[in-house]
Amino acid sequence: MNFEDLVRLRHSAVNFIEDEQMTEDDFKNIFELTKLAPSAYNLQFTNYLVITDKEKKERVFELSYRQYKIHTASAVVIVMGNKNSLEVSEAERIYNPMKMLKMMDEVEFNMTMDMIKKYSDGLKKDPHEVDLELYRNAGLHAMLFMLSAKHFGFDTCPMHVHNIEELRKEFNIPNHLQPIMMITIGKSVDKERPRGYRKPVGEFVSFNGY
Template structure:
């Protein structure tokens, strides 16, 4: 069994600086308490109107991972990792649960007004438009997930190289959901490539 790594928590800068995409993992399963700790933190990610459209499907079953590997064009990291999380956005589920997203500190009247405004705003969109909007928010949670995994002593690799329709069928996901990424993760069994990034002058402009 993989040991509990909560004693190896990294600072945020250390987690970001040490994170590399890893494609070979130690076979040991991830303790359930570690998985819970990861998602207890990730669920705190911010989102517009606090709608939290992200949903996480964590796959540890060997047979399911084999099917995901096939849907991912044979990429070995899918079965090498002890856990694979599908990060999806489900705005239709959000709309069905709008009252649960409104802050309980608001007055009942203000809560009802907020739900009505959100229902009107998103009701004017198509399912596809709502899905794309939710995906922009879910990508925030994806970034938090990658840093959290690293910060708690594990390694990961975000992927979009997979047949999305096949993955939906494998996991029984609704057609309307959007994928932010498939993320195999576990204890690294190899070194990642050194960072190769643009210089700060290329990506940051001060005004």
């Protein structure tokens, strides 16, 4: 499937084939592509909680106002922003292998760490800015997850995440992980569902100013 077909065939699924099983290998294949998503300073802010257990998925169903697509989906994926990604120690963990492999020298490594520290310290002055950065980066990651899923034959639907504190307690989600959205995944019942209206390009794109 070429990229144009992939994008055109990806729809938000409203109902899934119930009891369709997905394996850990299915998810590993999807995430091997998803991990190539861009992120600020390559800090890779996005974590995922994949819920395939039927009873646990039903708990998410109850916490999400009983939306039927959660009940029928093969899994529910919680997309989370990782606040610890802003720590310099995390940046060092990501960049140290590049230094060891001579992809960057000591001077470049130190300059990069200094830039990341300034960037991180600037964000931390305002918690709202931290949240915005998590949402920006997780949004990019989540979109690639949905395209990757479609590439491997699975359908998805992005969803609002509800009752976050109850969700934290239910699944022991630590405080440094911020749930941002949910994605239901499986095999859609409606393979030929028409796509909703899309605005013409000229209605939402301008060049060189307004």
